[in-house]
Amino acid sequence: MAKIDPEGPSCPVPIYEMPGFLLRVARQRSAAYFEPIAEKYGITPQQYSILRTTHQHPHIDQNDLGERVSLDGSTISEMVKRMEQRGLLQRRSEGRYRRLTLTDKALKLLRQVHPEVVRSQAQLLSSLTARERDRLMQLLSKLVDADNRYHAPRRRATRAPRPG
Numbered sequence: 524m525a526k527i528d529p530e531g532p533s534c535p536v537p538i539y540e541m542p543g544f545l546l547r548v549a550r551q552r553s554a555a556y557f558e559p560i561a562e563k564y565g566i567t568p569q570q571y572s573i574l575r576t577t578h579q580h581p582h583i584d585q586n587d588l589g590e591r592v593s594l595d596g597s598t599i600s601e602m603v604k605r606m607e608q609r610g611l612l613q614r615r616s617e618g619r620y621r622r623l624t625l626t627d628k629a630l631k632l633l634r635q636v637h638p639e640v641v642r643s644q645a646q647l648l649s650s651l652t653a654r655e656r657d658r659l660m661q662l663l664s665k666l667v668d669a670d671n672r673y674h675a676p677r678r679r680a681t682r683a684p685r686p687g
Contacts, residue, residue: 556643564636569594570606571640574633577612577623585614585621593667 538544557568566574572592577583580591589599603623606612611629615622625633648656 553647556647557640560636560639560643563639564632566632566636569602570611571636573599573602573606574611574625574629575637577625578630578633581624582622585623588623 554568560571561567569592573588576588576591580588583591585599585603586596588603589596592599594602603612603614603621606629607614610626611632613624613626615624648659651659
């Protein structure tokens with residue numbers, strides 16, 4: 524890969540060698556693979572990530588959920604509100620925390636959607652060998668983790684839900 528010349532638009536580096544461009548194209552392809560799922564089930568990739576994360580962390584605090592799925596406070600609040608109205612999430616206040624759980628309707632939807640999401644992700648990476656897929660995931664995780672040091676809110680300890 525050629526070095527990016529910071530001198531401006533006369534930069535001789537082809538756009539196909541710029542990481543931001545390639546990440547944007549990869550994001551578009553990922554969205555295209557998810558589109559049939561979105562149409563069939565009426566769920567966005569962000570909503571799927573909220574369902575998966577809430578399933579993996581029952582009674583998760585809404586703010587912690589937002590951090591885990593990389594959504595800011597106002598966005599996660601609005602999404603949770605809409606998903607609650609659709610009957611997918613239950614929210615209960617516990618002091619200053621808002622704890623979330625999946626409804627039976629959400630669990631059913633997640634059981635239907637998850638295998639299709641797994642297939643769409645496999646299709647997205649199908650041109651790569653297993654070793655290349657593993658390396659790509661390592662590098663993307665490293666990139667996201669490095670970026671989070673500068674842009675994501677500091678991760679606070681998750682408060683365990685009270686029994687009962």
